[in-house]
Amino acid sequence: xxxxxxINNIKEKTGKGPEDFKKxxxxxxxxxxxxxxxxxxxxxxxxxxKEDFDLGHGHSMAIYALLKGMKNENSK
Numbered sequence: 001x002x003x004x005x006x007i008n009n010i011k012e013k014t015g016k017g018p019e020d021f022k023k024x025x026x027x028x029x030x031x032x033x034x035x036x037x038x039x040x041x042x043x044x045x046x047x048x049x050k051e052d053f054d055l056g057h058g059h060s061m062a063i064y065a066l067l068k069g070m071k072n073e074n075s076k
Contacts, residue, residue: 006062014053021063
């Protein structure tokens with residue numbers, strides 16, 4: 001599955017897109033000024049997304065990659 005397919009599936013399931021998750025991560029204290037906080041582990045983000053949005057591991061990791069800056073919403 002391509003990164004964009006993950007993002008599309010997440011949007012269908014949650015009604016939220018990349019910018020929404022960036023804002024939510026900021027509110028949760030996972031990011032500051034669009035950057036992941038130092039020392040934050042992927043498992044913390046994955047647990048949040050699984051718990052609050054019922055996302056699977058792969059979909060949660062796609063959001064983590066987005067928040068970390070490894071991918072952007074236009075990645076394939």
